[in-house]
Amino acid sequence: MAMVKRIVEVLVEDVGVILEEERMNSLMGTKMVNMNYYPTCPSPELTIGVGRHSDMGMLTVLLQDGIGGLYVKVDNGDRLEIPPLNGALVINVGDTLQILNNGRYKSAEHRVRTTNIGSRVSVPIFTAPNLSEKIGPLPEVVERDGVARYKEVLFQDFFFLPKCEFHINMRRVCKFTKRGKLC
Ligand SMILES: O=C(O)CCC(=O)C(=O)O
Ligand SMILES: [Fe+2]
Numbered sequence: 001m002a003m004v005k006r007i008v009e010v011l012v013e014d015v016g017v018i019l020e021e022e023r024m025n026s027l028m029g030t031k032m033v034n035m036n037y038y039p040t041c042p043s044p045e046l047t048i049g050v051g052r053h054s055d056m057g058m059l060t061v062l063l064q065d066g067i068g069g070l071y072v073k074v075d076n077g078d079r080l081e082i083p084p085l086n087g088a089l090v091i092n093v094g095d096t097l098q099i100l101n102n103g104r105y106k107s108a109e110h111r112v113r114t115t116n117i118g119s120r121v122s123v124p125i126f127t128a129p130n131l132s133e134k135i136g137p138l139p140e141v142v143e144r145d146g147v148a149r150y151k152e153v154l155f156q157d158f159f160f161l162p163k164c165e166f167h168i169n170m171r172r173v174c175k176f177t178k179r180g181k182l183c
Contacts (some may be wrong), residue, residue, distance in 0.1 A: 004028065004059050004127055007091065016100050017140050027096070028058055029130035030155075036122045038069065041114040049112035056159065057128025060092040067120035068074035073109040082110075095158075096129055099150045102137035 005024060012019055019027070041047045049069060062125030064070060064084050071079040082090055114120070114149045129135055137145075 001028075001031075001127075004061060004125075008058055011093075011097065011105060012100065012138070015104055015141050016058045016144070017137070017138050026133045027100075027135075027164045028127045029133070030057065030126075030128040032126040032128070034122075034124050034126070036112070036120075036124070038067075038112065038114045038120040040116060040119045042116055044114045044116055047114045049114045052109050052111040054107040054109050055092050055094040055124075055126060056096065057126045058095040058097045060090075060094060060124050060126050062090040062092065062122060062124040064090065064122040065116050065120055068110075069115050069116055069120055070122070071111055071113065074134075075104070079111075092124075094126070094128065096135050096155070099135055099140075100138050102141045102145050102147075103149045104141070128159075129155040131159060 005028065007018070008024070008028065036050070040048050052073070062070075064082075066084045066086070068081060068084050070082045070090065072082055073079050092110070093105045093107050095107045097105055112120075112122075131154070133155045134152050135155050137148045139151055142148045
């Protein structure tokens, strides 16, 4: 946790903001762990491991085994595989951090493919705000940028969007935050 906090601190310091301890704790008050198991698939192209989405919170710390299959969409639209590195963690920027920084750090869209070489396990740890926390671009950043690219919302208002299939829901979340309204 201390490591995740330190990374967030460095990222917001880089846009000229020092967050107070209390605010930092509220922004990272929700912690969740997923344990993903992707069985080996003889025809991976016919399956969806995890559909495309971005994570909603501040930062995600992901431990993956040696199989691979995680892809991130980069600016030109290509999808890059994030190859497993022994002993390395993958750190994802989430939607909340993107909003706080007024769009400077992007929450990367990613997805997971299954493989026919072996089953895969991954364990992401998500940090996200308390449900009652207001999230919007940090005032210092808005002042400098001259524009707020996202409106302020309660974290719970996009965490509990109307239920449909989970990952469709995640995409709706992105539209909600990036356009400032529900899709
Ligand atoms: O399995 C992975 O590598 C990523 C899983 C993921 O993106 C998620 O659980 O949000
Ligand atoms: Fe994810």
